Amino acid sequence: MSLLVVGSIAFDSIRTPHGQVEEILGGSATYFSVTASWFTPVRVVAVVGEDFREEHFQVFRGRSIDTLGIERVPGRTFRWKGEYVGDMNQAHTLATQLNVFESFVPKIPAAYLETEFLFLGNIDPVLQLNVRRALPNLRASGLDSMNYWIKGMPEELAKVLATVEILVINEGEARMLSGHNNLKKAAESIRKLGPRVVVIKRGEHGATLFSPDSIFTAPAYPLDQVQDPTGAGDTFAGGFMGHLARSQDLSDANLRRAVAYGSVMGSFAVEEFGLGRLLRLTPGEIDARYRELKSQTHFDA
């Protein structure tokens, strides 16, 4: 089933205790779409500059990702430079060049208007709301946001929050958005703002789903080594929304499966720098790790 994502496409320069890379393909829409494409066809709405070449488009086109909505405009593509140290739980931004992303106005191709599943990546909430309103036939929409918008544009964020079914957000940002340190209260309070379902991403501690019916936690899949945490949250969202769009099932049991797929995909993302591991996956590897995650959380009554 059709899944559309709007977000950023970027060239990332990243340093971690395990190495460094320069100007590799990244951005929220990139991690999301490459991940979700393992589950369902994906459409991307984003903007890139003239330095975004055919080889970069091929990363998408080679894998059932429609690039009609990736607008190429004069100028340079968004660049981000960051570093992770110690336990790598926090990215330290060294430089951000918004470039063409600064004046990004998402344009929805006519062919996308019947899209049924939408993910509004972490961009200006005014743009998120415009995209949401442009798609009348949605079965479900998910949203991400961050401290910058929560603090800077709370009213605009509230407007778009009121239009989505699902919020997928980091732990710290759930606390900031709700004003509650307690995560259960934070989720309850956020659910009153609009989203029926709140998924709180907890990094190396997994993710917790707050739905009308229940609370569910999936841990992160334990790895021998985390090479590069960049994109893990967008990858989680890609696995989560990808499974929902594939299955077209918004039941509580299936939302739980979607969280587990999100956790599994996030664990692949961080095994290598950039998109490396996500591009080399097989459906068998995804299913095997999903079953392993299940066995790692099972206990008897």
Place this chain on the structure above:
Amino acid sequence: MSLLVVGSIAFDSIRTPHGQVEEILGGSATYFSVTASWFTPVRVVAVVGEDFREEHFQVFRGRSIDTLGIERVPGRTFRWKGEYVGDMNQAHTLATQLNVFESFVPKIPAAYLETEFLFLGNIDPVLQLNVRRALPNLRASGLDSMNYWIKGMPEELAKVLATVEILVINEGEARMLSGHNNLKKAAESIRKLGPRVVVIKRGEHGATLFSPDSIFTAPAYPLDQVQDPTGAGDTFAGGFMGHLARSQDLSDANLRRAVAYGSVMGSFAVEEFGLGRLLRLTPGEIDARYRELKSQTHFDA
């Protein structure tokens, strides 16, 4: 089955965003034994001062906790004063008066010598080793430690680690002890020091079991409000060891159940200041929350 704990008994003064209390009964051996007594009879080896009165002894004696090993000596009982702020993930120690605990030398009553399950609470590793050696008929022993001993007495800690089957330790201290930020590597490295089983306590994120057979994570049970985190780790250990001693089963499946019981008991501990909630429990409440935790972690293949 007999379960012995050696650790501290203290009077705690605690301030959290939800209130404050003065000189209430606490300490690692107290939280551990009160919790484990819901599962199995417990024996306590600890020291108290002259200010420790009959009413305090009654907290133990009223609940199948043998106090023969609680030595009462001239002087004042150990006192700790601490504060939690914000998300309450870290205790800030405001004052510590070791008092009679400073010269504590654990003495094992003859009646305790056939003890089969032992928990060495977080005390001087030289004392831990002496207790371990005094008990020849153990089926399993667990150990806790902290940064103070890991940094200050690494060789003595290594000696006692080599004699125990189970280490129950905080996430940060597992990293410090092993020198690895990655928890899987940390656990593997610690398992080479002696303990067959490593249980890493992750506070509000639950706990992860690393056994020879598998990895298992139980989340923390989500609460509406955490009143006071004091004693949560010792309570976790009490539920974990209490279930093992009750069941006399060290299989992987049963170690997982023990971790889940630890998580459940920890969630009760933090609902009220001090021992409040742990003293008022019923077996039905424990079982109901255990089943709820199971449902909160279940997902289908």
